[in-house]
Amino acid sequence: MDKDTARLKKEALVQQINKLPSLLVAFSGGVDSSFLLAVAHQVLGDRVTAATSSSITYPLREQTEAAEFTKKRNIRHIIFESEETKLPEFISNTPDRCYHCKKSLSRRLIELAKEENIHHIAHAANLDDLNDYRPGIKAAREMGLLSPLIDNRLGKDEIRFLSREMGLETWDKPAMACLASRIPYLSPITAGKLRMIQEAEEVLAENGFKLFRVRHHGNIARIEVGGTEIGRMTEEALRKKIAERLREIGFTYISVDLEGYIPGSMNRDLENKGEKRDKKIPGP
Numbered sequence: 001m002d003k004d005t006a007r008l009k010k011e012a013l014v015q016q017i018n019k020l021p022s023l024l025v026a027f028s029g030g031v032d033s034s035f036l037l038a039v040a041h042q043v044l045g046d047r048v049t050a051a052t053s054s055s056i057t058y059p060l061r062e063q064t065e066a067a068e069f070t071k072k073r074n075i076r077h078i079i080f081e082s083e084e085t086k087l088p089e090f091i092s093n094t095p096d097r098c099y100h101c102k103k104s105l106s107r108r109l110i111e112l113a114k115e116e117n118i119h120h121i122a123h124a125a126n127l128d129d130l131n132d133y134r135p136g137i138k139a140a141r142e143m144g145l146l147s148p149l150i151d152n153r154l155g156k157d158e159i160r161f162l163s164r165e166m167g168l169e170t171w172d173k174p175a176m177a178c179l180a181s182r183i184p185y186l187s188p189i190t191a192g193k194l195r196m197i198q199e200a201e202e203v204l205a206e207n208g209f210k211l212f213r214v215r216h217h218g219n220i221a222r223i224e225v226g227g228t229e230i231g232r233m234t235e236e237a238l239r240k241k242i243a244e245r246l247r248e249i250g251f252t253y254i255s256v257d258l259e260g261y262i263p264g265s266m267n268r269d270l271e272n273k274g275e276k277r278d279k280k281i282p283g284p
């Protein structure tokens with residue numbers, strides 16, 4: 001990563017945002033949306049508003065951190081109920097689940113923008129997201145949402161670097177995604193499964209793990225942690241403690257994936273079937 005190039009991309013981002021009369025940012029509290037929101041706030045001041053979905057698919061700790069981020073910076077923040085868990089296409093968990101979810105979420109954001117007389121809506125997909133299967137990006141484009149980080153070709157490493165330069169506490173925050181992404185495609189999404197995943201991941205967080213996923217395979221919990229953290233899982237006391245807690249949550253078998261955390265690992269089924277290649281979102 002070239003630091004000067006990253007800074008030039010940020011300047012282009014600033015110029016793009018400066019042309020907007022007002023902006024609603026779809027804000028999850030993650031690295032990308034925090035960076036986009038912070039830059040937009042520097043440029044637009046009180047003409048930018050953050051909007052965060054309150055949903056059982058969204059880890060509670062992420063919702064809390066998102067609220068703390070906006071409160072610290074005095075950014076107007078709307079928290080709204082999303083309706084993806086009512087969508088048959090989402091519940092059935094087909095490979096285009098995220099398309100229908102993002103479409104529904106975009107409609108709700110458009111409603112909010114109209115209610116608040118906000119002219120534009122942006123989401124924080126970045127350039128690297130185009131390297132994986134991201135049907136939600138297609139839905140956002142179709143609904144007219146802006147994607148400023150993609151427009152200015154900002155990737156994750158550049159966003160982390162620029163966030164650190166800005167003094168954002170989120171610069172080294174681990175990647176996070178919707179809890180439904182822990183459930184294999186075609187396995188129906190239920191509130192019970194989402195609850196089990198959230199509680200299991202809280203156990204890992206409470207025990208000091210930074211990067212993790214608990215994949216829900218029926219009665220099996222498949223734990224992915226960062227490569228440097230796998231060794232901790234072999235510590236006898238910790239291993240027994242985690243296994244006991246996950247059994248209490250409802251899992252019968254607890255496994256640790258030797259590969260560690262792999263972004264989008266649930267998409268491998270699509271690769272094996274040749275579906276991902278056909279549906280991949282083209283880059284700008």
